[in-house]
Amino acid sequence: HVQLVESGGGSVQAGGSLRLSCSVSGYTHCTFDMSWYRQSPGKEREFVSSIYDENTTDYADSVKGRFIMARSGRKNAMYLQMNNLKPEDTAMYYCGASLAYCDGNDPRPSDYNYWGQGTQVTVS
Numbered sequence: 001h002v003q004l005v006e007s008g009g010g011s012v013q014a015g016g017s018l019r020l021s022c023s024v025s026g027y028t029h030c031t032f033d034m035s036w037y038r039q040s041p042g043k044e045r046e047f048v049s050s051i052y053d054e055n056t057t058d059y060a061d062s063v064k065g066r067f068i069m070a071r072s073g074r075k076n077a078m079y080l081q082m083n084n085l086k087p088e089d090t091a092m093y094y095c096g097a098s099l100a101y102c103d104g105n106d107p108r109p110s111d112y113n114y115w116g117q118g119t120q121v122t123v124s
Contacts, residue, residue, distance in 0.1 A: 009120050
């Protein structure tokens, strides 16, 4: 059973920084591409950043130059360092994981895409 464990988030003043972390529990013989999305009240969920092919990253234009996403050493674990935060960054942030491949013959996850429970980021 795949679970995404998120941590970080909170409240900060404009210009401040926060770090979000996310890791996939279970299926250590599999590799997941990982991403962050966010959703504000009344708005659709939007892409923030992703990491795939080991260390290739992609960012939404709105966060380029301010946010950094990287793997954190452990397999299928990563963080999002958010700097120079703005009030418009206020949202619920969701970690996503997409199955890339599995090694060996051990069982594979039943689905390809998984989501974390979300963590609130508030910038005032």
